[in-house]
Amino acid sequence: MGTLRTPFRGVGNILRFNWHFYVIAAVFMITAAVFTAFLESPFRSILFFMVLSAVLAILTSLILSWYIYDWYPLYAFNWIQEDDEAVNIINIHAGLDETSIMLRKKFPKATITIMDFYDPAVHTEVSIKRARKRYPPLSGTRTIQTTSINFSTGSADKIFLILSAHEIRNNKERVLFFKELKRLLKPDGNIYIMEHLRNFENFMAYTIGFLHFHSYRAWRTTFRKAGLPVIKELNQTPFIKVFELKKNGVTG
Incomplete structure (x- = not known):
């Protein structure tokens, strides 16, 4: 994009x-x-x-x-506290990057590393192939493996996963992925996850399509097993939930 x-x-x-x-x-x-x-x-x-x-x-x-x-101003990221410092940010997507440009605008002094865990052998939907053709990855985007991210330990102030982490369908793989994210964080670093949930509201909106999302309980289990306390939850419309995790925080 x-x-x-x-x-x-x-x-x-x-x-x-x-x-x-x-x-x-x-x-x-x-x-x-x-x-x-x-x-x-x-x-x-x-x-x-x-x-x-x-x-x-x-x-x-x-x-x-x-x-x-x-x-709805979903991509305005009004729920994020702006930081004027030159922080290190990682933005991770699953093949379609709709947020890095907005994050650069939100954090003009930050160093933003873009990561993409799209795997054509796993993500075989024709829709994502069309999306990648129309919106190729931005220059400098790093291709990563979910269970082993080649990046410096303790280097990130903030990690963003905007409507992407649900593409990791396997529960064990998802836990390993978040353990890797924890490794990348600085001691006071935060992770922000924005997702639809497999709940009544999204069933009413997308009928059987809501099964593509994970339940609230599944997300909380993933975070707990990865050792990442949830310090804040926010609703962005009745259909979107934001989780804020902290490497060393108190569970909210």
């Missing part, structure tokens, strides 16, 4: 990178709607209700995605 976010970029990217899903859904719904003409009641009403429910679910998902990613 080479520019700041523009209006409708979030929902536009969802449509752009997942257009195949919407085409398939449209074909299915049009076919089903036509087929209702050949059915008798009550089957006609049942099929019509199913088509209407599918349309409403897709529209609701897109409207809420616009609210989360475009209308």
Whole structure:
């Protein structure tokens, strides 16, 4: 990504990178709607209700995605305390970097290292391939392995994982990853994780798609096993949770 976010970029990217899903859904719904003409009641009403429910679910998902990613100042990072010092920041993404430019604006004096744990053998979704083609990694981005990060111990003041850590699907791998992040932190360093949760709110927004996210309990278990106390939790809309972890802190 080479520019700041523009209006409708979030929902536009969802449509752009997942257009195949919407085409398939449209074909299915049009076919089903036509087929209702050949059915008798009550089957006609049942099929019509199913088509209407599918349309409403897709529209609701897109409207809420616009609210989360475009209308709400999600990427303004207003919840982060600005630091005028020349701190060392690590920003980690999973193939699509939508935050490094904003972090550079937020912390103009900081040294920001960008890391990417995208693995084409693991992250095989066509959507992420389209995203990487449209938004290639920024110059200087380091490719990393989640269980062994080649970076200096105790060198980072802040580490950011914005809507990326959920892509680590294996629980043990995720714990090892956060242990590595703990190693990279300075004694008073912080980690900031922003994520959707597998909860009722995200089910209402994304229906079965909410299964792609991890539960609140799963995240807290990961942090506990990695030895990283949660010192603060913030809600960014009802659909997004921010966890602030500290290397040497008191659990909140």
